[in-house]
Amino acid sequence: MKLKHIFLSLIFISALSCDKDDANYEFVEVATPQIMSKAEFRKSVAIVTPRDIEKAGKIYAYKDYIFVSDVGKGVHVIDNANPKFPKKIKYLKIPGNEDISVKNDFLYADSATDLLVFDISNINSISLKQRLEDVFSIYNFQMPLGTRFVNNEGYNYQTDIIVGWTVTKEKREKIDNRLIDFAFEGAALNSGTKGSTTGQGGSLARFQIVNNYLYTVASHEMIIFNISNLTKPTLASSLYAGNNIETLFQADGYLYIGSTDGMYIYDLVNPEKPTRLSEFVHWTGCDPVVVDGDYAYLTLRGGNNCGEQESVLEVIDIKDKTKPTLAARYTLENPYGLGIKNNTLFICDGTAGLKLFNKENPLKIYMVKQFKNIQSKDVIPLEDKLLMIGGNTLYQYNYVQDGVQLISSFPLK
Structure with a gap:
């Protein structure tokens, strides 16, 4: 009997111990990177025939062409000589691509860690002219949302590129909501002049060309x-630029950096080493910025992984670049990109569509028109028309007296 009681007691104690141990563990999603050698990754760049888009990203306009990114995969080239009937003509397969910029028929594109230079002077015979390897230590891994752990065993940032993820559920020790650092060794997780012709991107851009320099931003770095030699760019400098950087805008000799934490202003007195003049801090939210005269306009999108619940437009007084101040705030629904043409402010308010605001008085902005029942993400107000992308559709509008009028809607898929 005594042995039986001892045995039962040991089982009971063991059960208590297991319960205690189980309380310290939980099932979580673990992301394991799918990797490709840099050598193979670099061989996969190609100029091919048009194809359907998978996930439309940013838009860029240059001459009679529109470039639409296929997030993380490449760039679609669209002939827009006739805006009523745009036509896909080429696809640049650029794995790991987020942004492009164009100057004098040379297109600059990121490909994960590398900068590529394409000659597009003959749009029917585009060629890759140059590749600067390993100039971006930070690139967008497209980390799956909701994952809290990373299994990076076998990944070598010097020789490998992350091209995707495998997600599994595993039992892991609880972390008590501590801040998780997903950084891998050596890489962080995230992602015109007179006489020249430079293209124009939207407010979500991370690339900007100013005179003889291409400025790029990553999660916290400016490169x-x-x-000056368009076919042979050189790395001029890199610097810490701020936290959680998302967008880059240039106007009148200044760079305006949008981050989830605020807006940074840099001057370009020394173009190779921009100087930070100030920072405007706001609550955490996704934050593109555009500038017109003495005011900067920021949209903050909440209700998602950007960190804030409210979605607003902020108008920032930047007369004194060293002391930007909040001048006005307006409620929105779920804004993304924005743009300005004369006294009209165009805001892509996500599922709420495209909204047009009169900003003649920046302190008393009011909505004059709304295009509902469309998805809107970013706009480019060109001189003669407005370009907008939303969902997998490219929209083009003429400017008319009371706003804009649809020219065409071009499905990309």
Whole structure:
């Protein structure tokens, strides 16, 4: 009997111990990177025939062409000589691509860690002219949302590129909501002049060309390239630029950086080493920025992984670039990109569509028109028309007296 009681007691104690141990563990999603050698990754760049888009990203306009990114995969080239009937003509397969910029028929594109230069002077015979390897230490891994752990065993940032993820559920020790650092060794997780012709991107851009320099931003870094020789850019400098950077805008000799934490203003007195003049801090939210005269306009999108619940437009007084101040705030629904043409402010309010605001008085902005029942993500107000992308559709509008009028809607898929 005594042995039986001892045995039962040991089982009971063991059960208590297991319960205690189980309380310290939980099932979580673990992301394991799918990797490709850099050598193979670099061989996969190609100029091919048009194809359907998978996930439309950013838009860029240059001459009679529109470039639409296929998030993380490449760039679709669209002939827009006739805006009523745009036509896909080429696809640039660029794995790991987020942004492009164009100057004088040379297109600059990121490909994960590398900068590529394409000659597009003959749009029917585009060629890759140059590749600067390993100039971006930070690139967008497209980390799956909701994952809290990363299994990076076998990944070598010096020789490998992350091209996707495998997600599994595993039992892991609880972390008590501590801040998780997903950084891998050596890489962080995230992602015109007179006489020249430079293209124009939207407010979600991370690339900007100013004179003979290409400015690029990653999650916390600015990397600057000298493009005096268009076919042979050189890495000029890199610097810490701020936290959680998302967008880059240039106007009148200044760079305006949008981050989830605020807006940073840099001057370009020394173009290779921009100087930070100030920072405007706001609550955490996704934050593109555009500038017109003495005011900057920021949209903050909440209700998602950007960190804030409210979605608003903020108008920032930047007369004194060293002391930007909040001038006005307006409620929105779920804004993304924005743009300005004369006294009209165009805001892509996500599922709420495209909204047009009169900003003649920046302190008393009011909506004059709304295009509902469309998905809107970003706009480019060109001189003669407005370009907008939303969902997998490219929209084009003429400017008319009371706003804009649809020219065409072009499905990309």
